[in-house]
Amino acid sequence: MKRIPNTPIYCTANAVKSLKGQYQADWDFHVVKTGDSLPVGNGKELVFVEMAMIHWPDSMATYLTGDNILFSNDAFGQHYAASGLFNDEVDRSILLYEAMKYYANILSPLSDLIRRKLDEIAAMNLPIDVIATSHGILWRDNPAQIIEKYSQWCRAYRENQITIVYDTMWNGTRHLAEAIAEGILSADKDVVVKIYNISKSDQNDVLTEVFRSKAVLAGSPTHARGVLHSMAGFLYLVKDMKFKGKYAAAFGCHGWSGEGVGILNAMLDDAGFTRLGDGLKALWSPDDEARRKAFDFGAKFARDCAAAETAGA
Numbered sequence: 001m002k003r004i005p006n007t008p009i010y011c012t013a014n015a016v017k018s019l020k021g022q023y024q025a026d027w028d029f030h031v032v033k034t035g036d037s038l039p040v041g042n043g044k045e046l047v048f049v050e051m052a053m054i055h056w057p058d059s060m061a062t063y064l065t066g067d068n069i070l071f072s073n074d075a076f077g078q079h080y081a082a083s084g085l086f087n088d089e090v091d092r093s094i095l096l097y098e099a100m101k102y103y104a105n106i107l108s109p110l111s112d113l114i115r116r117k118l119d120e121i122a123a124m125n126l127p128i129d130v131i132a133t134s135h136g137i138l139w140r141d142n143p144a145q146i147i148e149k150y151s152q153w154c155r156a157y158r159e160n161q162i163t164i165v166y167d168t169m170w171n172g173t174r175h176l177a178e179a180i181a182e183g184i185l186s187a188d189k190d191v192v193v194k195i196y197n198i199s200k201s202d203q204n205d206v207l208t209e210v211f212r213s214k215a216v217l218a219g220s221p222t223h224a225r226g227v228l229h230s231m232a233g234f235l236y237l238v239k240d241m242k243f244k245g246k247y248a249a250a251f252g253c254h255g256w257s258g259e260g261v262g263i264l265n266a267m268l269d270d271a272g273f274t275r276l277g278d279g280l281k282a283l284w285s286p287d288d289e290a291r292r293k294a295f296d297f298g299a300k301f302a303r304d305c306a307a308a309e310t311a312g313a
């Protein structure tokens, strides 16, 4: 804008505030609202659809008639750079994973808004040949596929997966995690089980796994009458995502006072999970007996999840 200061900017009223706030500049703003249009030549028009809080106050989608391109702003995007620009030019499974990761980490808390906005855009009945998101790969091969994914993701999404997230100082809590995973699989051979040490994993990848799970098991040893800060920080992040319809339980080792599991329970409740039971505690490094209890705890958790799902269905 320094080089082209007289170029008009068509944007929402909120975008004027954001741009003035960020750049302290008074440019040639033209405020537009949902349904407004702007002729751009050759009989084509830009049609605007405000998308406040998806995911910034100023967000807006723009539709180009004639070429049928939906410039979708943050929706349908990914934090992903590849050598190809369009979805038929990149690895499909990586692209879908990155799109889910973006949704899980950025858009999850806005799922109710997104559901209403998808309905609004569907009601406009626009032919869409390309979805050009503001970052990531553009969707031109069957762009409806990512709209369909969003309509699943914004409805308390979950797959048949249980994710175990833990941290440990001396590996005791890790051994509990592994025994719990075996127990789950002994009771339910179809469920996908994934285990992550949160201090050795990408937090945003693990958050994506939580998003796609029906249940989560959180583990930490007791440390200074609390839990390890890596788990506390991760559960704080999980809470912000406002996931819905997921089950949870806690586990961990301790040496004497053993507050860890109770603290994890409270954090899981606070993050909106439906907690199944009071969790599993083991003293010091788990011996064979403690590992067998962890196995049984995992098997019971898998059965309780299945029963709760049946009761809720």
Ligand SMILES: Cc1cc2nc3c(=O)[nH]c(=O)nc-3n(C[C@H](O)[C@H](O)[C@H](O)COP(=O)(O)O)c2cc1C
Residues within 6 Å of the ligand: 167, 168, 169, 170, 171, 172, 173, 174, 220, 221, 222, 223, 224, 225, 226, 253, 254, 255, 256, 257, 258, 259, 283, 284, 285
């Ligand atoms: C720095 C430190 C602080 C600890 N603080 C507590 C505590 O406050 N209460 C308690 O019950 N155990 C405490 N423990 C004991 C651990 O919880 C216990 O050794 C546990 O088995 C460790 O589990 P891990 O093998 O998963 O790291 C502490 C251990 C360490 C190393």
